[in-house]
Amino acid sequence: MASLHQTPFSDNPVRAVLLLGCRILLGLVLIAHGWQKLTIIGIDGVAAQMARSGVPVPTLAAIVAATIEFVGGICILLGLFTWVAGSLVALLMAGAYAFVHRGNGVLVDNGGWELVAAIGVAALLLALTSPGDLSLDQALSAPHGRPRRRGRRS
Template sequence: MLPLRRFPALPDAGLLVGRIVVGVIFVAHGWQKLTDQGHSAVAQSFEHLGIPMPGLAAVYGTWVELLGGIALIAGVLVPVAGVLIALDMAGAFWYVHMDKGLFSQEGGYEYVLVLGAVCLLFALTGGGRFSLDALLFERRRAGAPERESVSA
């Protein structure tokens, strides 16, 4: 097996692939909530599931999934998007899937657990070098003057 340091871009390429795949999943779910169902239908569904403040939760879930998915794909504000989506998945786990066991075919939590964990991974690692975050923040670092050390 070749060490990763011989191919330093591989972890960043992995983050890119993961961000795109997970981002597409969340864009699709957010878009479905927005267009197929609408906020009122999502809120009714959330109320039926016993989710507190179902109207606010519907707005949060719809827009965090849609905009957070776009942010993951583009690689912009990845830590923020990762945390917000992980919280969305924590809510789905707690209010919908927790009592149904692990397996998703039985309504269980394996799907939301994986998605939430991956988004938390993105929040903790960032988007990698193939992201808008890296492009924007590298420009800032490159343009920032270095501080001179002051000796006492």
């Protein structure tokens, strides 16, 4: 009898490739947003935007947001410390929703919450499941560089 955790992709090489694709896409989006905050807009510009939105301690919040997006994006892309990076990104996106996007409707072109929700949910799913077999988390936890098998969850 199949377990409740089993899916058509459980313990399947396709699962590892799909998780890798999700991590690459999410990681690139986060890196781009973090880089934008760090270099294009700059911390002072991001802090000013956050202050206008009512974010407490906007300079600290800008530094934290830029760092989590940039470093978290790299970690998610590589599948390194994925549960930590995914959890921090999900919390950051919850804060972005609460302070900036909540009252602006759904669509991102009106400042809505659709992008932060999609990023937050994707990050949370990676944090709660696994980065997959094609990840540094998996490689570093396995003896002699071989992916470690953990039952049906890979």
